[in-house]
Amino acid sequence: MMGGTSGLGDLDELYESIILDHYRNPRHTDPLDSPDIDVEANNPFCGDEVHIQLDIEGDSVDGVSVSGQGCAISQSSASLLAEMLDGKSTEEAMEIVTLVRRMMRGDELTEEEQDELGDILALEGVKRFPVRIKCALLSWTALEDALQDRA
């Protein structure tokens, strides 16, 4: 009565190799001693949690720590965020947040914008899985709120 399954090939659209790499080996997880920004965010419905700490020197991000627990999408997205942030100005960071939101909405991004996102483009496949977009955006929303509060 039952057929076999066709395997998990389609999953690669969601879980690109960059995402799985960040999920298995998250970057910048060591906590900071006295961060200027220290923010936690969670999604109570699925239990995803992220903890973002930033050292701000002048107008730039001088140190970053991102940790948490949750699904592969939320955690790899947070790790990609950490990797992006290092050395960026807060203004540049906000621009990237806007680009990530636009990518999730399905907006066409210019070539320059895509270049700016770099590895973060790996998250683009998430937009085809609407229930998972919240997972991908968890850390970006937290960063946005923290930077806006500071401004």
Add this chain to the structure above:
Amino acid sequence: MTLDVSKIRADFPILQRKIGDNPLVYLDNAATSQKPQQVIGALTHYYTHYNANVHRGVHTMSIEATEAFEEARKKVARFIGAREPESIVWTRNISEAINLVAYSWGDTNIKSGDEIVVTAMEHHSGIVPWQQLAMRSGAELKIIPRTEDGRLDMDAAGELITGKTKMVAAVQMSSVLGTVNDVKALGKLAHDHGALILVDAAQSAPHMPIDVGDLDCDFLGFSAHKMLGPTGIGVLYGRPELLEEMPPWMFGGDMILTVSYEDASWNDLPYKFEAGTPNIADAIATGAAIDYLSDLGMDNVLAHEHALTEYALSRFSELERVTVMGPTDTKDRGGIISFMHDTIHPHDMGTALDQMGIAIRTGHHCAMPLVRSYDVVAAARASFYIYNTQDEVDLLIDGLKQTEEYFLK
């Protein structure tokens, strides 16, 4: 007698559909069940042939609709062993049934210093209405804890239910653990102390025989959509003498006897609690769902799911990195298996299984306090019904193995 699952599956059009390239393997029955053609047909037959309002017209179709609507109420009464059809109140779902009791009975009878006792296994709808009643009245909400192996701590229940207790509200089958609680014993404890018992049968009524006389419960409720029926309709059973004393909860047409600009008087049971035009079509279709289950025999439904659960639990034990929540034996346990992987998040498991056509639930299952008591915030859940097969259990286990390989390769 065992169920003829091939014959049953042929009655469910949705089981023909594919998810991507894969046949649907529907294992989210604790969230909602699928519907047989007999139930879908009852809905379309009503709308196609005798759609009319009930209890008021003298025309042919109104009489036909009223007869079918009231016949469905009688079927529900027979299904749960209630002697009087007027003890059956149609609600939107079990949540509304519990709210009805918490507001109508609760606001009349609960005062400051009283205690309401619920179990650690309640769905949010079995916690929040009582929590709110306690806040309104100054009463206290007490929780019967679970044991390590996912059973109810009946010793603790014996201590928590006292002369101060006015209501015990208990889920008969946990929507997370699958545990079947001894609500009859809880009812006896409640009655020994002059309290009432409300049984949440949302997960039990679809899967096992229920007899309100044998349970000796005061209230019992369930939703039709988890037992082959349509969404948007549920049932509250109440002891007629209790319902008689309770004030109406909602006001409007159908629930009144007489109305003047100064005052109104109330209709008889059960109409006193059914303000406005009722959900006629879905009530009739619920009757068709009950006919379907009654034809199968609830003992056979229970036996089928018991065998499937036993098989599934034995297959789950092959997965070394997966932990099953709740009892690992099938004694007093229904076909609900919640589980966690030591590394892979439930959402990733759910998305991966969906790629293979396998529908499970992931998240807190509307029982946050219970899920958190296992030190997790989310879990995956597979739940079975009359149309599920051992082959589907095999596909689930195989799918979980593939998922593990995918994420941890």
